[in-house]
Each structure stands twice: as C-alpha cells, then as structure tokens.
Amino acid sequence: MQYEINYEGAYPALEVALTPGETLVSEAGAMAWMDPSVDCKTAARGGIGASLTRGVLGGESFFQNSYSTTTGGTVALVSGPPGEIRAMEMTGQRIFLERGGYLASGPNVQVDAKFKGLKGLFSEGMFVLQVSGSGPLFFNSFGDISEVQVEGEYIVDNGYALAWDASLDYTISRTSKKIRSFLFGDQLVMRFNGHGRVWTQSRAPRSMGAWVYPYRRAKSN
Amino acid sequence: MRTEIIGHNAFQSLRVELGAGERFVSEAGKMVRMSTTIDSEVQSVAKSGGIMGGLKRMLGGESFFFSHYTARSAGEVVLAPTLPGNVGFQQLDGRCGWYCAGGSYMASGPEIKTEPKWQGVKGMFSGESLVFVHASGIGPLVLDAFGMVSEEQVDGSFTVDTGHLVAFEDTLQYTISKAGGSWLNSFLAGEGFVIRFTGRGKVMVQSHNMKEFGSVLGPKLPPR
Numbered sequence: 464m465q466y467e468i469n470y471e472g473a474y475p476a477l478e479v480a481l482t483p484g485e486t487l488v489s490e491a492g493a494m495a496w497m498d499p500s501v502d503c504k505t506a507a508r509g510g511i512g513a514s515l516t517r518g519v520l521g522g523e524s525f526f527q528n529s530y531s532t533t534t535g536g537t538v539a540l541v542s543g544p545p546g547e548i549r550a551m552e553m554t555g556q557r558i559f560l561e562r563g564g565y566l567a568s569g570p571n572v573q574v575d576a577k578f579k580g581l582k583g584l585f586s587e588g589m590f591v592l593q594v595s596g597s598g599p600l601f602f603n604s605f606g607d608i609s610e611v612q613v614e615g616e617y618i619v620d621n622g623y624a625l626a627w628d629a630s631l632d633y634t635i636s637r638t639s640k641k642i643r644s645f646l647f648g649d650q651l652v653m654r655f656n657g658h659g660r661v662w663t664q665s666r667a668p669r670s671m672g673a674w675v676y677p678y679r680r681a682k683s684n
Numbered sequence: 685m686r687t688e689i690i691g692h693n694a695f696q697s698l699r700v701e702l703g704a705g706e707r708f709v710s711e712a713g714k715m716v717r718m719s720t721t722i723d724s725e726v727q728s729v730a731k732s733g734g735i736m737g738g739l740k741r742m743l744g745g746e747s748f749f750f751s752h753y754t755a756r757s758a759g760e761v762v763l764a765p766t767l768p769g770n771v772g773f774q775q776l777d778g779r780c781g782w783y784c785a786g787g788s789y790m791a792s793g794p795e796i797k798t799e800p801k802w803q804g805v806k807g808m809f810s811g812e813s814l815v816f817v818h819a820s821g822i823g824p825l826v827l828d829a830f831g832m833v834s835e836e837q838v839d840g841s842f843t844v845d846t847g848h849l850v851a852f853e854d855t856l857q858y859t860i861s862k863a864g865g866s867w868l869n870s871f872l873a874g875e876g877f878v879i880r881f882t883g884r885g886k887v888m889v890q891s892h893n894m895k896e897f898g899s900v901l902g903p904k905l906p907p908r
Contacts, residue, residue, distance in 0.1 A: 473694035473768065545694065545768060606695035606764070609717075616720035623716045623764070650713055654720065663717050663762075665695045670713070670766045678902030 464569060464599055466550065473545045477567065477601055481532045489540050489567035491526045498536030504529045529570075540567050542603030544668065549608050551600045557629035560592040560602055563668075564625050569598025593629070602626060606666030617655045622667035628659030685793065687824050689771050690762075696771040697764035698791065698826050702755035710763050710791035710826075712749035719759030725752050763791050765828040767897075772827030772850050772888050780885070781820030781854040784827060786894075788850045793823025803860070818854065827851050831892030842881045847893035853885035 464487065465480040476495060479487050491505065505526050530538045542548060543563070551558075553572050565574060577593040594600055604625050611617060613631060621635065633655045655661055685708070686701040697716060700708050712726050726749050753761050765771060774782060776796060789798060801818045819825050827833075829850050836842060838856060846860070858881045881887060 472692055547692075606768070607691040607697075609690070609762075611717065617717065618720055619717040620715055650715060652715075661717075665691050665697045665716065665764050666766070666768065667764075674766050675898055675901045675905065676908075678898035679905045679908045680903055682907040 466599065466601075468548050468550065475541070475546075475548045477540045477548050477550075478537055479530075479540070479567075480535070480537045481530060482535050483533055485531065486570040487530045487538065487567055488570060488572070489528050489530065490565055491528055493540040493542070493566055494528065494530075495539045495541045497530070497538035498532075500534045500536035501530050501532050501538050504531075540601070542566055544603075544605035544666075546604040546606050546664065546666070547608045548601055548603045549662070551602070553594065553597050553600050555595075555597060557593060557595045558600075558626055559629060560594055560626045561624055562591070564602045564604065565592055565594075566601040566603045568594070568600045571598045572596040572600050602662075604662075604664035605668050605671075606664045609663050609665065611661045611663065613655050613661055614658055615656075617661060618652045619655065619661060619663055620650050620667070621653050622669045623663045623665070624653050624661065625664045626662040627655065628661075630659040631655045631657045631661065685824075687773070687826075689773060693770060693832065694768045695764075696769070697762055698771050698773075700753075700761045700763070700791075702753065702759055702761065704755055704757045706755050707794040708753045708761060708791065709794060709796075710751050710753070710761075711789060712751045714763040714765070714790060715751060716762040716764045718753070718761040719755075721755060721757045721759035722761055723754045723756060724761075725754075726750070727752055763826070765790060765830075767828075767830045767894065769829045769831045769890065769892065770833040772829050772833045772890075774825045774827070774851070774888075776819065776822055776825050778820075778822040781818055782825060782851050783816040783818055783854055784825075784851045785816050785849045786846070788827045788829065789817045789819065790828040791824075791826040792819060793821075793825075795823045796821040796825055820854075825851075827888065829888075829890040830894045830897065831890050834889055834891070836887045836889060838881050838887055839884050840882070842887060843878050844881070844887060844889055845893070846877045846879055847895050848889050848891070849879055850888040850890050852881065852887040856881045856883045856885040856887070858882070 464485055467478050469476050469478055481487060481501060505528050507526055548566060572594060573596040575593050576590040578590055633653045635651060636654050637651060685706050688699045689696050690699050691697050702708060796819050798817050798819050800815045802815055827850050858879050860877055860879055862877060
C-alpha cells in the first residue's frame with residue numbers, strides 16, 4: 464500500500480494511493496477527499512459485537528469505513544484535532560492505543576477494545592484499543608507525537624499518553640505520595656514498567672476542554 | 685540542568701534534563717512525562733508569598749499551586765502549555781526581572797523568585813488579568829503562549845494589545861489604556877485595551893489572543 468503523510472506541521476493529511484485489490488480501513492468521518500474511483504463502504508466491522516466494544520467502550524466510532532477501488536485512486540484521511548499522524552508497520556506485535564488515537568489501518572490489522580480493569584476508573588477511559596495483526600497502522604494525536612524508549616520505569620500523565628507497546632505494564636498513580644499533593648491539583652499518571660516504546664502527544668484534549676469551558680454562554684431564561 | 689524546546693512551531697513543549705539533586709518548578713498540572721528518578725511534589729504558593737500571594741496569582745489567571753521537581757538521579761521532565769503554540773523562553777541573568785502577563789507563567793529554574801504584582805485600578809478596566817507575576821533572579825523562565833512568540837526590543841515606545849502580551853522586562857514603564865480614539869470608538873471597534881510601554885527593554889508578544897479564540901468556541905458549546 465502506497466501512502467504519504469503530507470503537509471507536515473500542525474495539519475497533516477494521510478494520502479493513500481490504492482490499487483485494485485487493496486483495502487484501507489478507517490475511523491468513520493476521517494475521509495477528507497478522494498478520487499471518484501474509490502468506493503467507500505460503511506460497516507460495523509468485525510461484526511456487531513466487536514463494533515460495540517470498540518465503539519461504545521473504546522471511544523471510537525461504532526462504524527468503520529472500508530475504501531477500495533477497481534481502477535486505482537487516492538483517498539485522503541485527516542484526524543479530528545490538529546497534530547501529527549504516525550504510520551507504523553504491524554508485524555505481529557501488539558500495541559495499545561488510547562481512545563481517539565486510531566485513524567486507519569490495513570485490512571489485516573485487528574482493532575479491539577480492551578478492558579483496562581479497575582485502573583480505568585481513574586484514567587482517560589475504561590477501555591483502550593488493542594491493535595494487532597499485520598499491515599500499516601496510522602494513529603493521530605493532538606499536538607506532536609514523541610516516542611519514548613522505556614527501559615525500566617517511566618511516568619506519563621494519562622491525558623498525554625497516546626500509545627504503548629503491549630510489552631509494557633503500567634499502573635495508575637499520583638505523582639506524589641503526599642496527601643497535600645493529592646488534595647491540591649496533583650496529576651494522575653501512568654507509571655510504565657518494562658521494556659518498550661511509549662508514544663505521547665504534546666497537548667491534552669481534556670486540558671483544552673477545561674480551558675474553553677468558561678467561554679460558554681450563560682443560559683438565558 | 686539543560687533546557688530544550690522540542691516540537692513543531694504549533695505544539696512546542698519544554699524538555700528539562702536534571703542532574704542529581706537539581707530542581708525545577710512549574711505551574712501545577714503542566715507535566716507531560718518524566719523519569720521515575722524525579723520526585724514531584726505539589727505545593728501551594730503559600731510557601732512563597734503567602735495565602736494572599738496565592739489568591740492574587742489566581743486572580744491573575746495562574747494556578748494556585750506549583751509542582752516542584754527534584755532529581756534523585758539524572759532524569760528528564762517534559763512540560764507543555766494548554767493551547768497550541770510556542771513556548772516562550774528567557775534566560776534571566778539577574779540584570780532585570782520580567783513581568784508575566786495574563787497567566788503566562790509556566791515554569792522556572794529553582795533560583796527564580798516569582799511574586800504576584802497587583803495592577804491596581806489601571807488593571808481593572810483592562811479586561812486583562814489584574815495581576816502580573818514578577819519573576820526575578822538567575823536562571824530559565826518559561827512562558828505559556830498561544831500561537832507564535834516574537835520578541836521586540838523596545839527603545840522609546842511600543843504598544844501591545846493586552847491579549848497579545850506575554851511578558852516584558854521590568855525596566856520598561858507602562859500604562860494601560862484604550863487602543864485609540866474615544867472610549868466609545870474603542871469599545872465599538874472591539875480593540876479593547878492596550879499596554880503602552882516606554883523606555884528600554886524587551887517585550888514578548890504572541891500572535892494569537894486566547895480570549896478571541898475562546899469566544900469563537902464558547903458559543904458552540906452548551907450554555908452553562
């Protein structure tokens with residue numbers, strides 16, 4: 464599959480040149496423009512059960528679009544927030560993606576919602592997306608993506624964690640053990656453990672949401 | 685200690701490398717990621733400036749709390765602003781201090797002293813926060829910005845819209861006033877208030893105005 468990530472900077476677009484027989488799967492709503500020779504099918508991919516867990520629980524769209532072509536054509540996908548798009552070749556490894564980080568993938572890449580367990584209660588969501596299989600995976604962020612090689616332990620604020628290798632364990636904790644810190648504006652963090660990569664984004668949708676909150680209009684009575 | 689601004693223009697963040705025993709301070713809640721060799725502790729401003737100081741900072745749009753980072757052994761901390769844009773950076777040499785306007789203080793080295801400075805009546809009409817944070821001492825001072833940051837060397841006089849001001853050297857004199865014409869003109873034109881600087885010193889400005897952006901997004905949200 465031929466692809467390019469164009470317009471480097473804050474507003475990238477992923478352009479995939481499909482040849483007959485190739486299929487690209489994407490998050491519903493990610494398509495920005497495409498050749499008329501590209502067909503788009505919307506489906507609850509993987510069956511209703513898998514879509515339900517991925518959509519309702521994983522925070523992704525319930526539906527996914529599949530793009531294919533009989534003559535060849537290009538489809539361009541973009542992410543919701545301004546930021547970065549990364550491509551990764553899946554070769555049987557497993558990675559976890561936070562809600563909203565998934566953009567698109569090849570047809571043999573599996574994306575499932577996975578229950579985080581109790582620690583999900585304290586973090587961005589109860590579920591993460593588990594990505595496995597083989598082929599290209601495209602994920603996106605709010606802000607820039609940094610790749611951190613973890614050897615041992617590393618701390619990431621949970622609003623900024625985007626993806627991590629399944630080889631890493633993590634626990635949710637506070638930055639400090641002190642009660643005072645807990646009461647006054649401490650951050651909840653993910654404490655990663657093991658060997659593997661973590662991808663972080665440089666802005667947090669939650670923080671920006673909190674920033675815009677006071678600008679809402681007052682309710683008129 | 686080594687500081688480095690990382691990332692694209694639109695999404696810069698600050699990476700700080702600390703050696704064993706070295707410290708760094710930021711506004712609470714700015715940490716993106718860090719090594720486990722770094723201890724972070726949240727302290728209220730009360731420790732440096734008293735409760736009144738803390739309240740003043742809050743009025744100034746700053747957080748009431750600081751995060752203090754201490755390295756047990758070498759490690760890194762990455763800090764990011766909330767909005768898209770640059771990170772403003774100044775290496776203070778002790779020659780003069782800086783005023784940080786409108787909640788722009790983000791982080792600083794351990795030898796930088798920060799105090800809120802009440803702007804009095806001239807601040808009250810400005811629509812800008814009433815409090816500037818004054819930073820002095822020797823070391824790095826890091827500022828939050830929205831959009832691109834540019835540094836202007838003022839020699840004589842210079843005028844900045846209050847929404848575009850990030851920080852300025854305390855060697856400058858300043859007055860807060862309306863942008864021009866009559867009060868009515870100023871109001872209707874939506875230009876609001878400007879800060880007029882005189883003297884010699886540096887002014888850091890940002891290309892975008894947070895309030896303008898907020899007022900674009902706010903009406904799209906459910907009312908409060």
